[in-house]
Amino acid sequence: MGKFDQHGLKAISPLGGHEPRADAFTGFLIREVTDRALASLAARQGQGQAVKSAAAAYLGGALAEAARWSAAGEFAAWWMGPDLWMVSAPHDSHELLAAELKRAVGGAGSVVEQTDGWCSFGIEGARCYDVLERLCNANIRAGKAGDATRTSIEHLGVFLLCHEPGERYSVIGPRSSAASLHHALTAAAKSVI
Structure with a gap:
């Protein structure tokens, strides 16, 4: 029995759900990472x-x-x-x-x-460069796997971790601004896809 089970409590994600959120676009995926x-x-x-x-x-x-x-x-x-x-x-x-x-x-x-102080979004797909270039001033196209860049997205200080250049990244920001960060990611995706 987990620590929440004995009291009937259920953990919620930074975006307020009981399950991590995922948003799919053509050639691009945003996943809330909670594990x-x-x-x-x-x-x-x-x-x-x-x-x-x-x-x-x-x-x-x-x-x-x-x-x-x-x-x-x-x-x-x-x-x-x-x-x-x-x-x-x-x-x-x-x-x-x-x-x-x-x-x-x-x-x-x-x-x-x-x-509980941070939120994390995994982004992946062929449109990563296009989306990230709309969001931050990091030199995304010059990056390589293993890069950890501190940058800003929508006035939020975030860490951008490159797993596979142009294809897979983690965006980690303050949990208190998870909804704003998620909105920025989805709005940028909608604007380029």
Whole structure:
């Protein structure tokens, strides 16, 4: 029995539904992603190498370099700034990701639970370039797989992760603005498709 079941509670997505939303267009798909746990990881002063080593041992791979994201097994992490990363894992198996990560890095790093602070949309299809070029000033066509770009969409600070150039991306923004971000994505899709 899950923690919500005993009280009859049901989790809702950032867009307010009980199931993730998907919007399909010709050559383009927007999917609300709700199955990932998130935790931020910051190295404390002078502890950058210790955090990188401890995190790599826990994650099964190195933390991402500047302006990049990486995946190892079920974990992913993207660079947010100097000695600062966001770590992601499947929610079902890592609901307590922040606590797990804190145990791994100990006193060398600061870890904050972020799952309910962010929303994520997966976008895919042959029209990705066209849609993203309408939305942000990132140099999308020059990007490569593994890029993590901090940019803005409709005045919202977002992270744009490239999985496959021109074909598959993640757009991650503040949960409190999920509806605005979703509207921007769908409006841009409608304008080019």
